[in-house]
Amino acid sequence: MDAAPSALPPTVVVRDMHGDDLAAVLAIQLACYGAGFVEDGVLIARRLAASPHTGWVAEHGGAVRAYLAAYPSQRGKLTPLHGDFDVAPDADALYLHDLAVHPDASGLGLGPRLVRHAWAHALRAGWRHSTLVSVQASVGFWERQGYAAVTPAGEEQQARLATYPGLSVYMARRLD
16 A cells, blocks of 8 residues: 655745745734834835845745745944844944844744854855854854954944844854
């Protein structure tokens, strides 16, 4: 007797973020963050326009379930919460501003997969570092990705870090 064919698990597709993904990105934000972290669609669209090749989404089962918004930057330079991306023409780092995975897609590895995709992009662009601000008790996740806490230099960067509610940690990783 033949066994019934088993259903294949849905495929994960990582692709560039597009303007028509904004509704899904906003829905993921609302599912993941407290009110103090949610950034509006107009700001996200401006960021995407400023750096159109450094935003990615992960689709699972035909729907956007996670995203990563990043931009070319310089080590030591932070983006304040709700701030526009200041794309560095002489970048040496990819700044990961926002990584979110819908709670329904937890455990699928979408976050690390998006991060590895971003690193590959950074290396192709010649950027040898990645930086970010860890929020909402995510330091352990970022440490498992190879990031380490770094103290931001200067009052301006410290003030930018202070725009994030709760415990926020500036972190960096060398890409090889």
